[in-house]
Amino acid sequence: MSTPKYDRTLTVRGAANYLGLSASTLNKLRCTGTGPIYFKLGRAVRYDPQDLDDWLTARRVSSTSQNVLGKTGV
Secondary structure, rough: OOOOOOEEEEEEEEHHHEEEEEEHHHHHHHOOOOOOOOEEEEEEEEOOOOOOHHHHHHOOOOOOOEEEEOEEOO
16 A cells, blocks of 8 residues: 555655755745745644655756846845
8 A cells, every 4th residue: 555645744854854954944945935835734834755856956057157946045
């Protein structure tokens, strides 16, 4: 039997660890709307690892002069 998708979600701390960021940085990115998409379940925040991978992929660049998603400093 397969694992339901929502059983694989990560907490803020788990997602931050997965991304190599601090939980504080991930919280700030979420508040500014520049972080990965997430689930809000009551007061709990959860992340799908696939969404984290997609967010990372969207930020790939080949030079320091390239803007990420057309924005500077993100």
